[in-house]
Amino acid sequence: MSPTAIFINSFVLLFLIGSFFKDKAKTKKALKVALKSFIKMLPMVLMIIIFIGLLLGLLEPEKISQFIGEQAGWGGFFLIAVAGTIMHIPSLLSFPLAASLLEGGAAVTSVAVFITTLTMIGVVMLPLEIQVMGKKFALLRNGFSFIVAVLIALILGAII
Amino acid sequence: MKNKMKEQHIKEGKKNIIWLTFAILIFLITLKIVPDKSSAVMAASWSYFKEMMILLPAIMVLMGLFMVWISKDLVLKYLGKDSGIKGMLISFVLGSLPTGPLYVAFPLVAGLKQKGASITNIVIFLSAWACIKLPQEMVELQFLGWKFMTARLVLTIIFVTIMGIGMGKLLNMQAVESIERG
Structure with missing residues (x-):
């Protein structure tokens, strides 16, 4: 287990113990919610894992x-930025996917723009956003987010 | 709205299972077609699978804990009351608490709008919710390292703040214009 994984697991365990002593019923409910969302996410996790395996195993890094x-x-760069806006996968899973792209030879800027457009812009979510906030707000926010994603990625690529 | 979301949830679940079956089929066929690459494919999949299984249960538990301890009402209570730097800071913090995916944020935002929260705070809240949530940052730390994670976090905070202020100015200006015209 990597130090990061140990750190995160201990951190959560500490929270869990604290919560348990404060309110057992609530903690039980939290664990139930966790189990449910974990099961719900599993198919997507397996899909991503298969995709990563094929990507790294079949394609040459070049x-x-x-x-x-x-x-x-x-x-x-723009291809992967646009791909991020269209794809609809849980944001938690964008990071292993991004890591595999990086391992496979993708540029840091490409990976960064992918993560940011993937999480901040939701073409699938757009109707809901329009319904709640209005067309002008939704289109402006998604448009600006795209520009922001590009800027973040370019600076990130320059400093890392 | 809640029922509709639930329906969409079930539909999405079914769709995921179909896609997964499809992916597994492609996986098996590929392994059959290129047997010499199959060990490389399996090794890559297995290594990522292990890393995710070490991390995801903990992340899910953390999200579950936040869900029961920090209710939507609590978020609504503290958000949108303050303006200025304090308001923005609160929007960032509440947005990055691990309380659910983006489609949960929109109903919350509807409540915020009714309460009269500023455009700037709503934009910051939504953006923080989308891309710098605590569980996400943890997964990012594991897979991409602390350098990438901190750099992206800091850059995101800077640019989202600028975007929030800019959108606030833009949309408020238009609102004023339409009042003057009207």
Whole structure:
């Protein structure tokens, strides 16, 4: 187990123990919710794992980096940015996916823009956002988020 | 609205199972077609599977705990009351608490709007909810390392603040114009 995983697990365990001593019923309910959401997420987790296996096992790193690596240029960068806005996967799973892309030879900027557009912009969620906040707000927010994602990614790529 | 969401939930669950079956089929067929690569595919899948299984249960428990201890009413109570820097700070903090996926945030935001929360705070709250939630940052730390995670976190906070203020100015200006015209 990596130090990070140990740290996170101990952190959560501490919370869990604290919660248990404060209110047993509430803690039980929390664990139930956790189990339910874990089961609900499992198919998606397995899908991502299969995808990562195929990606890293079949494609040569040169292939991946040709499309979204350092030498791919703006085309690859915007391709993956747009892919992030359309894809609809739980944001928690965007990180292992991003890590596998990075391992496979993708550029840091591409990975960063992918994470940010994936989480901040939801084309699937757009009707709901329009319904709640109005068309103007929803379109502006999603549009600005795209620009912000690009800026964050470019700066991140420059400093890492 | 709640029932509709539940329906969508079940529909999405079914869709996921179909996609998963499809993915497993592709996986098995690929392993059959290129047997020489199958060990590399299995090794990559297995290593990521292990890493996720070490982490995800803890993350789910953390989200469950926050869900029972921090109710939506509590979030609504503290959010949208203050403006200025304090309001923005509260929006960031409450948005990044692990209380659910983005479709849960929109009904909350509807309540905020009714309460008269500013556009700036709503934008910050939604953005924080979407991309810098605590459980997400933990998974990011594990898979991408602390350098990537902190850099993205800091950059996101800076740019989301700018975006929030900008959108607030833009939409308020238009509101004023339409009142003047009207």
